[in-house]
Amino acid sequence: MILSETDLTRAIKGTTDLAAASLATRIVLNRLRVQARTEPAKLSGLVAELRAFVAKNSDAAAELAKL
Numbered sequence: 001m002i003l004s005e006t007d008l009t010r011a012i013k014g015t016t017d018l019a020a021a022s023l024a025t026r027i028v029l030n031r032l033r034v035q036a037r038t039e040p041a042k043l044s045g046l047v048a049e050l051r052a053f054v055a056k057n058s059d060a061a062a063e064l065a066k067l
Contacts, residue, residue, distance in 0.1 A: 001061040003054060008047045011064045012036050021063040028053050029064075 003011075012033055018026045032046045054061045 001058075001065055003051075003061055003064060005047060007064065008050050008054075009043065011067050012043070012046055012050060014067060016067045018067075020066070022059060024057065025053075025060045025063050028060075 011029060013036060014033075018029060021029070028050070032050055036043055036046055050064075054064065
C-alpha cells in the first residue's frame with residue numbers, strides 16, 4: 001500500500017488512538033507526533049522519516065491507512 005504525503009502528514013498531525021497498531025508503529029508515530037508539536041518547522045523531515053519507516057515495514061502502511 002502506498003500512502004501519500006497528505007496521508008503521512010495527517011497521521012503525524014492526528015490524535016487518533018494507536019492502540020490497534022503494532023508496538024513499533026506506536027513508538028515511531030508517537031515520537032514523530034511529539035516532535036511535530038514542539039518543532040512544526042521540521043514537519044517535512046518527519047514525513048520523510050515516516051515514509052522511510054513505512055517502506056521498511058509493510059504492516060505499518062496498512063496500520064496507518066486505518067487511521
